[in-house]
Structures are given as C-alpha cells and as structure tokens.
Amino acid sequence: MSGPTSSCGTRWRRRPPASRPSASWRTMQIKGIVSRYSSLANEDRALRWGNGDGARRRGLPSTRPPTSSLVDELLVYDRKVYKDTLVKHILEECPKSQLSVIPIAGMGLVGKTTLAQLIYNDREVVEGFHLRGWVSLTRCFDLKVLLQRVVESLTSNPCRYGQLDAVQGALLRCLTRNKFLLVLDDVCPEHLYFWDQFKASLSSGSQGSVLLLTTKVGEVAKRTNTVPAPLYLFEGISNECCWLIFEKYAFNVRDTVEGLDMDGIHKRVEEICDGMPLVAKHLGISFNRHYGEARTWMLYMEDVIEAEVVPALHSSFQLLPDYLKPCLLYCSLFPKGYMFKKGRLVRLWMAQGFILS
Structure with missing residues (x-):
C-alpha cells in the first residue's frame, strides 16, 4: 500500500516500527547498573560515611560547640609569652581598678580560647580570686539566660529564677565582697546591645575583679576594653608547632613511619593548618583513624577542612560589616x-x- 503524496509529488513511506531491545542488550544494561552500584558502595565503605552525612554537607556550616575551662595541653604551643604578659597584668595592674575588662581578639581557630583557658587555670590566678567562672556564649543572646549561666558557673549550683530582676539580684549577692574572674568566650556584636546592663550586674564584686573575654570582632574588643590596649592574636602558631600537634594526635607509641611519605605529609599538613592548632589536632585524629590508608586519609582531609575551617571562616564572614x-x-x-x-x-x-x- 502506498503512502500519502506531498505537494511536490513525492510519495512518503511509512516508518517501520522500532524493534524491541533484545534480551542480551537488557542483560548488559543491568550488569552496567550493578557495576556502578558496586563501585559506589566500595567508595562509601572506604570513606566510612554515616547516615546523614550528605544532609550535613548540603546545609550551612554547623555552629561552634560550647567550650569549657578545661585546657587541652596538647594544643599549647607558642602562647607562653602571651599568657605570662596577661597573667602579670591581671595580678599587678587589675587590682588598681574595680572591674577590668580584658579582650582577646583574633580570627577563628588561632587559639584565643586556649589562651584564655591557660590564664584561667594558672596557679597564681587560681589563688588570687575568690570566685572564678567560665561562660561560653555560643547561641546565647538573651541577657537573663547569660546571667543565669554566670551564676551557675560561679556557684556550681542551678539558677532557677524566672525573672531578670531576680537573676540580677542573685548575681549581685553572689559577688558581694568577692574578687572574681569571669571568662566570656566568643563575644559577638549582638552582645553589645545589653553590655552596659550586663556590666552593671557585676558591680558588687570586690576591687581587682576581672572580666576576660574572647572575640573575633575588633569592634567588640574596642567597645568593651578597659585596659591600655586589647590583645590581638592576628597570627596563628608556627608551622613547626602545627606539625608537633599533628604528630601527637596522629601517631601512637606502637606506630611506625616506615613506608610513609613523611615529607609529603608534613608539607600537606602545614599547607592546610596555616597556623591553626585546632585544624592540626583534627588532621592528626583523622590520620590516626585511617593509619596506613594514605589514599583514604587524603580524601578525609577535605572533610576536616569542611568541619573545622569552613565554619570558622563562615562565622568570621558573617560578622563582617x-x-x-x-x-x-x-x-x-x-x-x-x-x-x-x-x-x-x-x-x-x-x-x-x-x-x-
């Protein structure tokens, strides 16, 4: 049977129906899918991902976890001069004032919190104050909640007052005739909105009381500072100190470095750490976990950067004008x-x- 004729006189032919794929072709397709799935499963086992890792990667960087006064001695390098200078100022100069506010400012991961922990736990500082308290301000932008945390830190007892006035009264009674050292870790510009009211709540302390704070924002240091000049930690620790921290966390006593490209690892660690001790710590932990699996560890290094460096940079970026x-x-x-x-x-x-x- 002939097909229809076009206006030019050309006769169209009907297109024959497409042939169905053969069984062998379908078998090859299925084998290809199984092969790709097996490859992905092997990569998943090598990277040791857990449930929800993908969701965390797609989301915003996680908020910095709360800190405490306990110091990780393995992270203490290149900070003795800073510590001795501040301890001397606290013990010799601060007693001349009713309340001294000393800010430690610098970008994230350079060691501000570690320096504050060293000062807080110094033997002479411990003996020089009646009360000491440490408050991490992560996600804390409410004056009443902040004062409750201060009372609990200074007294080691829960503060259950529901009204701001009652909490302020409890804090004033706690500080009366007591020389205190209070550390506020990670102060943000948002905390300046109630800063004067917060300082007024500390007014009953004895002569020589000290408020030591850490911040990523230079403007916060300038606004809160009462000493001749705030301490800025613009630089991290040396590359050699970063390597020493990495070694302490990466290698156990039983480990051997034979067969490892130590020069290459050393260079890569210094490139990534760039003077940041916390990054060196987490790189060392990841290396210890993947010891002997150099390829897997190199892949995991990107996770360390995302988990430690990116959140610090993100928080510093958010604080910029x-x-x-x-x-x-x-x-x-x-x-x-x-x-x-x-x-x-x-x-x-x-x-x-x-x-x-």
Missing part, C-alpha cells in the same frame, strides 16, 4: 596562593563599585 563582605568575596576570584598588591586590589574594588571614592 555588610559593605566589606563583597570585598572579601571578590578575592575568591583569584587563585590559591595569589600575592595581592594592596593598591591594585583597592582599585579593583573601586572599579566594581564596592568602595565609593
């Missing part, structure tokens, strides 16, 4: 290790409209 955030984001266009020239970078920012002349 809005007009500075585009300037920092613009720097991500340049390759890693690029040497910036200050004048040229400023002109590029101006050309993008980030800085108004």
Whole structure:
C-alpha cells in the first residue's frame, strides 16, 4: 500500500516500527547498573560515611560547640609569652581598678580560647580570686539566660529564677565582697546591645575583679576594653608547632613511619593548618583513624577542612560589616596562593563599585 503524496509529488513511506531491545542488550544494561552500584558502595565503605552525612554537607556550616575551662595541653604551643604578659597584668595592674575588662581578639581557630583557658587555670590566678567562672556564649543572646549561666558557673549550683530582676539580684549577692574572674568566650556584636546592663550586674564584686573575654570582632574588643590596649592574636602558631600537634594526635607509641611519605605529609599538613592548632589536632585524629590508608586519609582531609575551617571562616564572614563582605568575596576570584598588591586590589574594588571614592 502506498503512502500519502506531498505537494511536490513525492510519495512518503511509512516508518517501520522500532524493534524491541533484545534480551542480551537488557542483560548488559543491568550488569552496567550493578557495576556502578558496586563501585559506589566500595567508595562509601572506604570513606566510612554515616547516615546523614550528605544532609550535613548540603546545609550551612554547623555552629561552634560550647567550650569549657578545661585546657587541652596538647594544643599549647607558642602562647607562653602571651599568657605570662596577661597573667602579670591581671595580678599587678587589675587590682588598681574595680572591674577590668580584658579582650582577646583574633580570627577563628588561632587559639584565643586556649589562651584564655591557660590564664584561667594558672596557679597564681587560681589563688588570687575568690570566685572564678567560665561562660561560653555560643547561641546565647538573651541577657537573663547569660546571667543565669554566670551564676551557675560561679556557684556550681542551678539558677532557677524566672525573672531578670531576680537573676540580677542573685548575681549581685553572689559577688558581694568577692574578687572574681569571669571568662566570656566568643563575644559577638549582638552582645553589645545589653553590655552596659550586663556590666552593671557585676558591680558588687570586690576591687581587682576581672572580666576576660574572647572575640573575633575588633569592634567588640574596642567597645568593651578597659585596659591600655586589647590583645590581638592576628597570627596563628608556627608551622613547626602545627606539625608537633599533628604528630601527637596522629601517631601512637606502637606506630611506625616506615613506608610513609613523611615529607609529603608534613608539607600537606602545614599547607592546610596555616597556623591553626585546632585544624592540626583534627588532621592528626583523622590520620590516626585511617593509619596506613594514605589514599583514604587524603580524601578525609577535605572533610576536616569542611568541619573545622569552613565554619570558622563562615562565622568570621558573617560578622563582617555588610559593605566589606563583597570585598572579601571578590578575592575568591583569584587563585590559591595569589600575592595581592594592596593598591591594585583597592582599585579593583573601586572599579566594581564596592568602595565609593
């Protein structure tokens, strides 16, 4: 049977029906799917992922966990000079004032909390104060909750008052005729909204009381500081100290380094840590867990960066003023290790409209 004719006189032919795929073709497709699934399963076992890891990766960086006054001695490097200077100031200069506020400011992961822990647990400091307390301000932006935590830290007893006035009264009674040292870890600009009211709640302490705080924001240090100059920790520890921290967590006494590319590992650890002791610690822990599996450990290093470095950078970025955030984001266009020239970078920012002349 002939098909229809077009306007040009050409006769169309009907297209024959498509043939069904053969059984052998379907078998090959199934084998390919099984092979890819097996490959993914092997990678999953090698990386040792747990349930929910994918969800955590897709979400925003996790909030920094709360801290305490206990110090990890393995992380203490390159901080003796800072510690001795501050301890001397606390013991010799602060007794001249009713309440001294000493801020320690610097970017995340450089060791502000560790330095505060060293000062808090110093023998002379312990003997020089009637009361000591440590409060981590992570996710705490309510004055009443903050004062409750202060009372509980100073007295080691729960504070169950429901009203702000009652909590303030309890704190004033607790501090009366007592010389105290209070550490506030991770103070943010949001805490400045009730800073004067918070300081007033500490007014009953004895002469020489000290409020030691850590912060990532220089403006917070300037606003709260009562000493001649706040202490800024702009630099991390040395690369050699990072390697020493890594070694302590990475290798057990029984471990042998034979067959390992120690020079390559040393170089990679220094590149990633960049003076940040906490990153060195977690790299060492991950290496110890994957000891002898160099390829797996190299893959896991990216998880350490995401778990430790990215949240610190994210929190520091969020604390920047809005007009500075585009300037920092613009720097991500340049390759890693690029040497910036200050004048040229400023002109590029101006050309993008980030800085108004």
